[in-house]
Amino acid sequence: NMVIFAKSHTDSRGSDKYNMNLSDRRAKSTVQYIISKGIAKDRISGQGFGETEPKVACDKCTEEQYAQNRRSEFLIVKK
Structure with missing residues (x-):
């Protein structure tokens, strides 16, 4: 019955x-x-959400930091 919202x-x-x-x-x-x-x-x-909610805030990002910001997250809207 769980409802999920994906944020990319x-x-x-x-x-x-x-x-x-x-x-x-x-x-x-x-x-x-x-x-x-x-x-x-x-x-x-x-x-x-584009680049509006970075996981890692950085000015001169490393490749690893860029990679961490490229993601999809799941939020549980309803259990």
Whole structure:
């Protein structure tokens, strides 16, 4: 019965517009993957947040820090 929300993010390379589009595609892909594993589509949704919520805030990021910022996270909306 759990309902999940997928938040997808990018690193800070690329324009804001490009990163928002990329994170939206990442969110859709994440949702489709979860659905393909048998979760009902009415139990998961997603949204892209671009580079607005970095996991690691950095000015001169290392490749590892960039990689940590490129991610999808799951939030439990309803148990």
